[in-house]
Amino acid sequence: MSHRELTGWGRTAPSAADVLTPVTRDEVAAAVAHPPARGVLARGLGRSYGDAAQNAGGAVLDATMVDDVTAFDPDTGVLTVAAGASLDHLMRALVPRGWFVPVTPGTRHVTVGGAIASDIHGKNHHRAGSWCQHVSSLRLATPTGTVEVGPDQDPDLFWATAGGMGLTGVVLDATVSLTPIATSxxxxxxxxxxxxxxxxxxxxxxxxxxxxxxxxxxxxxxxxxxxxxxxxxxxxxxxxxxxxxxxxxxxxxxxxxxxxxxxxxxxxxxxxxxxxxxxxxxxxxxxxxxxxxxxxxxxxxxxxxxxxxxxxxxxxxxxxxxxxxxxxxxxxxxxxxxxxxxxxxxxxxxxxxxxxxxxxxxxxxxxxxxxxxxxxxxxxxxxxxxxxxxxxxxxxxxxxxxxxxxxxxxxxxLLEVMYPRLGEWREVRDRVDPDGVLQSDLGRRLGLC
Ligand SMILES: Cc1cc2nc3c(=O)[nH]c(=O)nc-3n(C[C@H](O)[C@H](O)[C@H](O)COP(=O)(O)OP(=O)(O)OC[C@H]3O[C@@H](n4cnc5c(N)ncnc54)[C@H](O)[C@@H]3O)c2cc1C
Incomplete structure (x- = not known):
């Protein structure tokens, strides 16, 4: 563990936190189940611009250490991967085999966990939607236990996690459908x-x-x-x-x-x-x-x-x-x-x-x-x-x-006006994190946690 100052990609609003570096899924889940005071938050590659991946005075889990691919079907392009894997890593492994990520932002240097937490979009949103529309299931470490969710399995928690900025749990793995490509x-x-x-x-x-x-x-x-x-x-x-x-x-x-x-x-x-x-x-x-x-x-x-x-x-x-x-x-x-x-x-x-x-x-x-x-x-x-x-x-x-x-x-x-279904999101968060263990600077600033 180290005590470090963190910022987002925009380098405004730095804040210091204890940065933990779990190297297994069990260690991640344990850090969420037994969090320090002022809570805990996952951080990927820090490509969000503001304070979404910061937790002043609390703990931040560097989620990038757990990044292995657990399953890949070369016939269907269905991939199960740890949330700490970066899209850069996935593209280097999979583009030469004829597969591309379903959605890519303007940088490859984001993690699968960050892609889910922000429900990222790319240049193909008008055709393919956003990242989580290509996820069939994910494992989530929440303060009330580790669960598997998907569009058909606790859909409320799945969709609250899509764009939920890490405040419904720490994503451990995700199963994602890739896009076949004839060339790179x-x-x-x-x-x-x-x-x-x-x-x-x-x-x-x-x-x-x-x-x-x-x-x-x-x-x-x-x-x-x-x-x-x-x-x-x-x-x-x-x-x-x-x-x-x-x-x-x-x-x-x-x-x-x-x-x-x-x-x-x-x-x-x-x-x-x-x-x-x-x-x-x-x-x-x-x-x-x-x-x-x-x-x-x-x-x-x-x-x-x-x-x-x-x-x-x-x-x-x-x-x-x-x-x-x-x-x-x-x-x-x-x-x-x-x-x-x-x-x-x-x-x-x-x-x-x-x-x-x-x-x-x-x-x-x-x-x-x-x-x-x-x-x-x-x-x-x-x-x-x-x-x-x-x-x-x-x-x-x-x-x-x-x-x-x-x-x-x-x-x-203004958040309530811009996201009129915020109440539904809060209900799900209260269910999985009744004590407000998952915390971030963004969450506190906007009253999300
Ligand atoms: C040059 C550039 C271009 C970009 N272009 C686009 C774009 O075209 N479209 C787009 O949508 N976005 C874009 N982004 C934003 C970026 O895709 C998102 O901010 C993404 O979430 C960053 O991922 P990260 O791994 O760096 O996560 P971080 O920035 O480290 O964290 C972002 C959020 O994800 C949460 N998080 C991280 N890992 C996990 C996990 N394992 N479990 C749960 N929560 C987790 C954090 O708590 C935080 O709330 C761009 C960013 C940059 C710098």
Whole structure:
């Protein structure tokens, strides 16, 4: 055990906890059954941006030590794996055998446990839903015992765990259905749009044609209109669609980081002017329309993984990622939010827009049928707190919500508005954790525990 300061990926709001490193499932379950004062929480690879994987003054279980694959059926692609395994580890083992994870976020460096606790989504949400929709069962260590749950076995607990931010128990293992792939390359179409409305129209009309879609949007344009964007959409390529030199090893997968950011970066390296120059170059570099470009998995799905420790670019004060979803029909809110961010001259390097498919039964699962917008914002931006609070209120009024895996600052009263089924989630949590053993900084801040 060590006493350590922990942060999320955004490096704001550090807090110290006793970090335990269990190496067996029994040790994990024992730590949950006999927790220290101020409770216990699982932590994966710390890729949630805010304080979801922190437990100030209490215990944090580093869940990454238990990461073995217990069963894999190469005919069906059904995998049973310990929750501490990372998606990077799974892809390295399984892509060469022709299988891909059903849902991947923008980084491979998340654990299966973290994927379940945040019920993560990817570029294919409109087609495939979120991570937990591909889980047929999981074993959960709760303060009242270890249980196996699934969509057909204690579904209330299963769905409360999907997006439940680790507050219903520690996931030990999960059984997940993988996606067969003929090659490890994506066939990608790129389009540029000159403003937000054009981007939304292009995304809407292409929903049925593409497995994976996303748009990078510029909310700080030096020239042109707010929301000018680069839209990339694609699917996995068939072998005969690869250039001949790649056909001999169609499942090749060996991504490496290209560069690393040094530990000490000044606070204002990413200032408004540099970000604007980057955004301009990014937009101009993209083709106005390109069809069928062959891209590697890492280039298409995980470009940020090419830069090790890129979160340090924002300097020691860190950054926030604000991600919201608003239902279809609330496009006016989306436009208003984008324009307010632009008017405030918020230096956002990465703005992402995507269409979600239908929500699943998880009361705290983030995706809902509608649009999701996500922006990175340096924590040093003046007036950021009041700005984001105004935007939160607009989003809540439109029936939308903030993504808890990214959150570091939401006002607790808005949580109830954004997640109207919170009461159902609380009932399940009270059943499995009547004494409030599972604790996190996020949970206390938002009144979840
Ligand atoms: C570059 C980048 C891109 C991203 N892109 C996306 C994206 O496209 N879509 C998306 O949905 N998310 C995205 N994320 C967010 C990320 O997928 C989630 O925050 C995910 O939960 C992180 O997993 P982790 O293993 O790092 O978990 P941590 O950040 O360590 O923990 C996150 C939560 O999971 C809980 N947890 C961890 N392990 C367990 C366990 N074994 N049992 C129970 N609870 C557990 C923790 O208690 C905590 O509440 C991105 C993050 C980054 C840094």
């Amino acid at each position: 390359r994506a066939l990608v179409d790129t389009d540029r749009a000159d403003d937000l409305d054009t981007c939304m129209a292009v995304l809407t009309e292409g929903d049925d044609d593409y497995e994976y879609t996303v748009a990078w949007v510029d909310l700080l344009p030096a020239r042109g209109r707010v929301g000018r964007s680069v839209i990339t959409r694609g699917r996995f390529a068939e072998v005969d669609e690869l250039p001949s030199g790649q056909r001999r090893d169609p499942h090749r997968f060996d991504p490496q980081p290209l560069v690393a950011v040094p530990p000490l970066v000044p606070s204002r390296l990413l200032n408004r002017w540099r970000i604007q120059a980057f955004n301009e170059a990014w937009f101009r570099r993209a083709p106005r329309e390109r069809r069928g470009e062959v891209q590697s998995i890492s280039r298409f799905f995980h470009p940020l993984d090419g830069v090790m420790d890129w979160n340090r670019l924002y300097g020691p004060r860190g950054f926030l990622q604000w991600q919201v979803a608003v239902p279809f029909g609330a496009e006016e809110t989306l436009r208003a939010v984008a324009h307010e961010i632009a008017e405030h001259r918020v230096p956002t390097l990465i703005g992402v827009l995507k269409r979600f498919g239908p929500a699943n039964p998880g009361p705290l699962s983030f995706p809902l049928a509608g649009w999701t917008l996500c922006v990175d914002i340096p924590a040093t931006v003046e007036g950021l707190g009041p700005l984001l609070e105004r935007l939160d209120e607009r989003v809540a009024a439109a029936g939308g919500r903030v993504y808890l895996a990214k959150d570091a600052r939401l006002r607790p009263d």
